[in-house]
Amino acid sequence: MTRPDILFIMTDQQRFDTIAALGNSHVHTPNLDRLVRRGIAFSNAYATCPVCVAARYTIRTGYEPPTTRVFSNAKADPVAGQPPEIEARCGP
Known part of the structure; x- marks a missing residue:
């Protein structure tokens, strides 16, 4: 499909x-x-997180901030340091 x-x-x-x-x-x-x-x-x-970067990363991965550890806009690259399975959910 x-x-x-x-x-x-x-x-x-x-x-x-x-x-x-x-x-x-x-x-x-x-x-x-x-x-x-x-x-x-x-x-x-409804937003699980009211902060821009964290909210967008939640939408991208399907995981909430306690799982991704992205809670603020301070992290330049929220993907860096994430477990590979989180980013793998985002597709190729």
Whole structure:
């Protein structure tokens, strides 16, 4: 079975209600609006970690910060020093 191509776009520190296509009539966001219309937008989500790098690494690996030991934005390369099986889950 062929794996699907998935493009995951996440804007930094942006609430869902700051996009015109999701109901905000005070902003002009044509590119994000086009992505919302052609794809999927999450207007209600939960983050296991409120810190950017740690949250993105959680999404990338499927493991939460206590497992990856990435808790802050201070680590330049969160992959460095991780057990190989964690990064292997991310695909080739």
